[in-house]
Amino acid sequence: MHNSSRRGFMGKAFGAVAGIGAVGSLVAMKKSWDPLPSVKAAGFTTLDMTIYPEGELVTEKWRGKPIFVLKKTAEMIASQTESQKARDVVVGDSHFMIAIGLCTHLGCIPGYNPAEKSFLCACHGGMFNWAGEVTKVPPPRAFDIPPFKIEGNNMILGEVGPEFQAMKDSGITL
Amino acid sequence: MKNKEPLILVIVIAFALLTYWLVEPFAHSQMHKHVEGKNFAYADLPALTKVGNAANGKELTMGAAGCTGCHSIIKEGAPAGMDPVTAAQSYGVNPPDLGEAGVLYDAKFLAELIKNPAHALKVEHKFDAAKGQMHPMVAFYGAGGDIDQEVADMVAYLQSIAVKKDELTPKMAYENACGRCHEMRYEKWTQIGTKPSFKFEKDLLAFDIQVLEYQNALTAYMGKLPPDLSMYIRSRSEHFLSTFIENPQAHLAGTAMPRVGITADTAHKVIEHMANSGDTKRDERASIGTNVMWYILVFAIFAFLWKRSVWRDLH
């Protein structure tokens, strides 16, 4: 009896040691699936904010996603509501609508209608205005704003600056 | 019954080791010429007999000796006369900036290089003055005084402006001593400098064309394009790299690669930079290796204990 219990114990002990090895190799396997350093390093895009024409939508690219950049005209700025103003990104004297150009419903790219200065998502009919707010459901919230940091006339997408942090803290963007 | 397992194990190991020895150490000793390093002593070059004066050296370097006609010394305010591509098209290879020459190169080598470039570089088989084949670097024939003193002064000047030995990084060593001929793609290094990241493809293509123009000139000058060294730490042994850098002719008689005349310290750093390109995970490999070896030892011990407990009833 003593013998067989010892055998059972040794079998379990060996199984535990082998299990530790298996878990260790799983850690290595998990890490092999992580995004590569080159992917992470490419996650920062610098935009020169002086080049954008007023009242025209320009699409930039950041982390493989479209970024809508719209430099607001004087009338737009004058007509903004408080909540629209809160979404403004100000660089120097210029006011911008900066947003990840993906519908917050399921991630399609909404088309821009320059005449009406509004966005229509063809997938499920969601609409946004030029400030990025939802004007027609299903999108659950306004366009998301990418993390940004302002350095002089440049904007670095991917880094978190105080202006972005404030927007995030007040719940304007996710 | 006698347990034959130890004998069988010895036989298996003996045959495996014999085969290994034959196909690895022995075969490689027969395939490759063995070249012994000489510790970068450059014993064939004459020692400096004079003590140099850096101030005089500066005047000579910037003036009478005409060095800055082709070489830049950016840190001393002497700019390059041409961009790298035009320089390569004029001379075959872009003449190096001399800012760190004093720390990179052996003093005897520098002195000989100034007086007789083809001899110092061991490329006299390519550049025979008697046949009118002039080395693109013009030899210094003296500025009117004692030539040995003048050369010593210039060497002293170059040493005085270079960074200290321990401030020379592996990257600096590589880029200065090797980087004008050898690309290193994995470190984004081209013969005309580090490749920037471009937003527009047009700028990228324009840069690539510059590199190609440079490489064409270099290929014409060297006979073939010197190889990219990104993976050389794995494709050549460290011993080979070290002895090849010390004297390329010893391995490959007639090669167009010049002896570059770097010090043992610089060579060590150049090789370290190659490891930083082609073997970046070597420290991780060593530390994980230790942990895995300990683990597998414990695994084997527990497997043995389990076997012993299972087999107790079988005999």
Next chain:
Amino acid sequence: MAHFTKATSVKDWLNQRLAIEKVEKVMASEYWIPKNINFLWAMGMVLAITFALLLVSGIFLLMYYQPHVDLAFDSVNFTIMREVDFGWLWRHVHGVAASVVFLVIYIHMFTGIYYGSYKKGREMIWISGMLLFVTFSAEAFSGYMLPWGQMSYWAGMVITNIFSLGDLHLNGLVEWIRGDYVPAQAFLSRFFMLHVLLLPLAIMGLIGLHFAALRIPHVNNQDGEEIDFDAESKKYLAGDKAGSKVMRFANDFMSKDLMVVGIFLIFFFYLVFYNYGFALDPVNFDPADMLKTPAHIYPEWYFLWSYEILRPFSVNIGLMAFGFAQVIFVLLPWLDRSPNAVPASRRGAFKVWFWLLLIDMIVLTAMGKLPPEGIFSTIGLVAALAFIVLWVALPFITMNEKKV
């Protein structure tokens, strides 16, 4: 239709549908193994573990490898070696395991030859094993192409040229194999497919056949003893574990298998971390250059003996000798005319034959790597001739062997 009752437990539920208890008995607890065997009988498990290591490391390499002539080299040496976390580990494990697996295969094979384990109903074990050797060889060769270094390219060039079959000049066949005039994109893509799909499938199927072939004749033993497995297993099950000549595969023999695996893995991981150069040839860290052949080209060590049989002769004879070397091992059960399935040590002339063959193959291996000059090419020629003579002589020296 079978009758199903309400299950009393998960095990019972599965048992009614999959007969797991029966399967467990057949595969493990009542799969009977003779007691008089030594650690050489654990090589099968060592091979299974090594194959598992190849499979797992291969899966991770496959996630980042790019089978394109412009990208392959960098995807291996930059992406996998520098970028992917633990990518270097998968590559070193894969490369070293691919080399070591052949060492174990050769030990396994020579164990079979020494103990006569290809005779008396065990012919299918031998044949399926030799088919595994051939598919593993093809797997190793196709994998060797993938990093697209200098050795990959020139090995691809030389080995595919063998299929022109000398004076038959079957250049059309060579081009068909390559899909191009030289090894290029089509060649790399199809060898990638062979390496990651077709050959692994074939190997897994053959491993199943190899195990199945073992089930009826049972494994051999180190004394050439004929064991009555039915009687001995009854004795074991009746409680006389010590008196029975057999033991269970699991846990009895498996515990020893895993002990040997543990010791093997110490050796294996030492190679992976500290001595991997023999398996990852330095020359293959130079990118493929179709205008420059490396100064020395040679196959990986496990192909050297057959390469050396090809090399010392003129092209046609060399190819015939090479073809002879490829098929002759498969015929061993019929070339050995002796009625004895006992260890070589008790078989007189066969014992001499065995050791001569082993030494001759080691000599061929060594000469296959050395430059074919001077004394080395003479030794190579003699060893190649000796290999042929040994096999031709085998039926004659075993014909008159006395029954022991």
